[in-house]
Amino acid sequence: MKLSTYFSVCRRWSMRGLLAIATLGLAGGGLAADYPTKPIRFLVGVAPGGGTDFMARLVGQKLNDAWGQPVVVDNRIGATGLIAMELLANAPPDGYTLIVFNVGHMMSAHLARKVAFDPVKSFAPVSLMANGTSMLGVHPSIPAKTMRDFVAYAKSHPGKLSYASGGVGGIQHLATELLKREAGIDLVHVPYKGSGPGTLALLSGQVQVFLTNALALLPHTKSGKVTGLAVTGSKRMKAAPDIPTLAEAGFPSVDVSLWQGMFAPAGTPSAIIDKLSSAIATSLRTPEVTRLLEAQGAEPAGSTPAEFGRFVQHERERWLKVVRDAKITAN
Structure with a gap:
């Protein structure tokens, strides 16, 4: 093959590759623009009535109101949230199966002797939703x-x-x-x-x-x-103003947040994750949601996926150090 012919072929394949990438990008954007077109499922690893379940139902109703698509809360109880997490890890990465879980569930995945998923790589962070006291x-x-x-x-x-x-x-x-x-x-x-x-x-x-x-x-x-x-927390509870924070009492490092957040299966298009994150942040900013969460002893959060990812990484490293120092092992 002549050198000129070789470069001509390379240029044609390069253009085809660029067109393919552009097409994928447009397709992803198109999916996000249309999303959601059917009901969304929120997996929750605890029984109805708890704080994490309450959070899932509260945000689910707001997304239902905004998008006109039902959000179904699916309580999959057992194994400290591991059953729900395994379901998410095996779900299609299309934004229609998500999970709302808390800091305890995150740590249970790391402490379990054997799980059928990767506690880090199987999930994509969407948004920090609330911090509890x-x-x-x-x-x-x-x-x-x-x-x-x-x-x-x-x-x-x-x-x-x-x-x-x-x-x-x-x-x-x-x-x-x-x-x-x-x-x-x-x-x-x-x-x-x-x-x-x-x-x-x-x-x-x-x-x-x-x-x-x-x-x-x-x-x-x-x-x-x-x-x-x-x-815990940076300020006293409105419902108990006479009880100081641990920081005020001399223990600022014992800052324990009972946080709740949303994750999607790894591989979910970033455009869909961004749309979810933005909608969650909007719902959390309403006075009604703030009032309801404060009644539960929690504060609304809201974050970008990247911010939530960094937060989870910090929490994981922090608590795993406690596990190592205290020589904690799973049952």
Whole structure:
């Protein structure tokens, strides 16, 4: 083949390649412009009624109102969210099957001995949706009204106090281990099958300490059955203005966010992910949604996919360090 002929062929193939890439780009944009054309499914790995389920239904209704397509919340309960995550990992990457999960579900995927998906590569971040508040509560038999009192008492009774969690490797477990490390105290871990049994154990005095969703403890702090020592987050709760933040109490590094976010299957077109992210951010900015979330002890977030991806990476690295330091292993 002559050199001139060779370059001519190369140019023709290069043009065909560029046209193919352009066509794919236009097709992706076209898909996003038409999306959605059928009902969307939100997978949720917890039972109806919890904070993550509430978040999925709230945002789902707003997207339904905006797009005129039903959003169906599909509760796939079990294995600390792993069942729902495996379903998402195997779903078509077309934007019609998504998942709303929380920080505890993220960590369960990393702690499980064996999962049928890659906890990092199988999912595409869409948006951070909300940040929830935790509260550190102690049984009234503990003579402590402040974090200073509690830490002093725990140090004088090493290994004598126990704390509840909703399960090994969950955010309550990890957050309390972080607090133990930062405060230099020794507490005994007692895992339960969920936050509800953990709260009951605190109320009955089976355990003396529980760091969990603030809303679960708030009614009991008002009745005197639990002493609320501190809350997570950058500011005090409107519903409990007398309870300081952990940062105010001297533990700024114990910043635990009960966040919830949305993911799509890996490979979902970026144009569809961007459209979802933008619509979620718009829905979270409404006064109605803000009011409803505040009533749940949470704050609306909203983020770009890239911002959420960086946030999740930071959270993953942070909590995996706690896992390593505390030598936590899965059941």
